[in-house]
Amino acid sequence: MNFSYELDELIDLLVPRKVIGHTSFSISYIESLTKTKQRGISFLGNPKYKKDVATSQASVILLPMGLDLTPKENQCFLLFDNPSLALGKLCRDIEGKNCHHPDVGTHPEAIIDATVSIGQNVSIGPHVIIESNATIADNVIIMAGCYIGHGVKIGNNSVLYPSVKVMDFCEIGSRVTLFSGVVIGSDGFGYETMDGTHEKIPQIGNVVIEDDVDVGTNTTIDRARFSHTKVGKGTKIDNLVQIGHNVIIGNGCLIAAQTGIAGSTTIGNHVVIGGQVGIAGHINIPDEVMIAGKSSVANYKPKMGKILRGNPTMPINDANLFYVLRSRIPNLFDRVLKLEESLRELLSK
């Protein structure tokens, strides 16, 4: 996205607590501390990169208060309580100036059933299909090629990127974002095996996505066998995640990419799950548990504590210790062999 800000504009926009080395120039790109050069702006978001501030060639650097550093000539430091938030504000401003909001109204190449209810100020792109009895609330944006099944409900201010599919009877809350390729409400993976033949178990429930949820690209959330698969308010889900049927996810969770949660598992509130985690079916993960990336959770017991890691998971300290000792195991075999030899020698005397 293209942009240009004079330093004065920037100060007006971001309102820093302190300005050091105020000179007059404009900035036109954002980069990390080590990559930014003239006319670029950078920031210190993580204290571990503090040493990079001294060598950064950035024209403007956003820094936390209390850092004892002096800008170079032709450099300006803007100090904030939280420089990441200040950068976010700048980015939001740039985004606002560059973002192409789809036109309000229904594109003539969309196919909307006559029974669909559409609110005020809705944008429906080309090649969108909306089936019978769906309800689309105010200010919703449905981009090109989305498929909205029968009886689906979409709450106000939600955004569906191109080629999202929401299958029959699923319910999407307000201010929900579904990224491209997301599929909400395919059948859950349920079969009854009789004499080696897998008979499909009908999946007659739906998916309920509560308010303020984001669902990442190509993620799949299956409809319930009966009742609901549910994602709670404010939960954010990354790309290529699989949520099985009848999974219940609480509020304010973060679920990183390529994680899978098997059927009928319940996840509490504010649970944080790293990437590529696998969680077995029919288990309960309580509130505020954190699960390290690539872990596999076969069950949960309170004595495991709140931070888990490993395959299958252990309490984080046990896992970290195991991973350190793992490389010393060959040596342990040697030590035991030596002990056996010493003892044998001793006994043979």
Add this chain to the structure above:
Amino acid sequence: MNFSYELDELIDLLVPRKVIGHTSFSISYIESLTKTKQRGISFLGNPKYKKDVATSQASVILLPMGLDLTPKENQCFLLFDNPSLALGKLCRDIEGKNCHHPDVGTHPEAIIDATVSIGQNVSIGPHVIIESNATIADNVIIMAGCYIGHGVKIGNNSVLYPSVKVMDFCEIGSRVTLFSGVVIGSDGFGYETMDGTHEKIPQIGNVVIEDDVDVGTNTTIDRARFSHTKVGKGTKIDNLVQIGHNVIIGNGCLIAAQTGIAGSTTIGNHVVIGGQVGIAGHINIPDEVMIAGKSSVANYKPKMGKILRGNPTMPINDANLFYVLRSRIPNLFDRVLKLEESLRELLSK
């Protein structure tokens, strides 16, 4: 899905072996034992939840024969040889009443090449593309936005959900279900590296999906380098699974979500593979092997037995033992250290 059944209707539909506590009311939702209240129906599918029957507030509970339990007032127990099957029958009935079957015929917004052969009673949705010389058998449903390549064959009664892609020359059997976002027949991942440059190896084979196969949402099955990638009759594949080129999968397998099978591997019949399993290329997995979720299979030898677990996989009992001992390894280091000290002390006397 909305529904309502009088108890009498329910009994007529499900034909229980025994009815205990027959009273007169209607039910309108299905839930698990602990969540069901008045006017709801529940069931005992897994004996481990037996204790929940006594406290369940469900109006109707489907139970296995031989369970010595008495319904509460205003509660009815229906007894079956297999309550899960009875529930399945009910769900199929609800599904039949709620399901929106696409209209038979070709939507005017579909684009079908003149050389395509289309059977009786076929439904083709809007924005579907069918390329030259494809053959679509009777009773096939192809929903909105699917892409059917040149020379593709689709057998009778198969269903393609919105936005499925079947690339050139692939063959889909009868009664196959492909869920949204599935891609059948993209090029396999094959390169010949010469002086650091990866030259693409042409992928001129196809994919053959036999009868009664289900393929889950956003799953990808690559075309063969030559000859066929094949999925055998009655195999069911979950979401976000990757099947590499020239993989041969037998009949009646179950493959859970996010599993990947690398190129040229052969999987026997009735193999069960958990979620997030990785299987290396060019290996053979014999009939009826079961592989626990998150396992990684680098090779297979008969002495491994039929149930595998771990990364890389071990026989299940070895894996389970290892995972128990894993947490005692720190203590083992302590014990060896103590032995060394004791021995040193003994020797120094």
Add this chain to the structure above:
Amino acid sequence: MNFSYELDELIDLLVPRKVIGHTSFSISYIESLTKTKQRGISFLGNPKYKKDVATSQASVILLPMGLDLTPKENQCFLLFDNPSLALGKLCRDIEGKNCHHPDVGTHPEAIIDATVSIGQNVSIGPHVIIESNATIADNVIIMAGCYIGHGVKIGNNSVLYPSVKVMDFCEIGSRVTLFSGVVIGSDGFGYETMDGTHEKIPQIGNVVIEDDVDVGTNTTIDRARFSHTKVGKGTKIDNLVQIGHNVIIGNGCLIAAQTGIAGSTTIGNHVVIGGQVGIAGHINIPDEVMIAGKSSVANYKPKMGKILRGNPTMPINDANLFYVLRSRIPNLFDRVLKLEESLRELLSK
């Protein structure tokens, strides 16, 4: 794909170093050594299958020079420096004869903004959307249902299979192939958590895909928080891979299916990454590192060497040793117990 070659045609096309057993027949399919019968052609690509040559019923077999084997009656051996390359040449010929190139021109059912710049000899399929100010270079093929966002650039001779999405301002190089369902430039997964609420961090950067890159089916590559997510020249990415925001991937890498790379990580040139690998965010993987499938890379230190394996990764030899010793750990516990007993006995004397 259907084909038929007379042996003479085959020899003219492939120019073998040596022909043994020249007889006169035609071939019409390719298969592995053990599966090929009359009128079929096979090849020895991997020396480990050498024993299969003697029993193969193939009419024609492509073999490496220097192999001391004699064809059966009615069989012909064609000898090459590299039989895999010869097979590749044959396959490319078959592909050329069977491949359906989309017609040049814009399908009437595509929707192209008036400001879009389109080069010579471009093919744009039905239901494609191209938003304002996008630039499409010469000889590009954009198949059915693709979405090309505002200001996107696509270099010459690139191919986009059906239903690819390239979001606003992303840049695709020349000779790039994006397979079906790929999404380039969805928002990165970035939130600032305040009092338990996850506030979205705007993602105002883009994705830059350099020349000669292939991206596999349903793979997702997220746009940068600012500046660029980048995939270097000649890198090949398999299906269902996740590339996080601000990841920088070098030239000539190979990344197998279902691998995930978390945000802000840098991958050098000619790095080879197996399937289902997880790579943490904010780390650097240097040039020419190889990472075994299913590994998890939490960090990288030069002492780890160039080949990594494990979860978390170890140098390959350490990992292989650990996986061998793993199954002997139960026995190690027994040995330590026996040592303790012997020592106790000794001390009690």
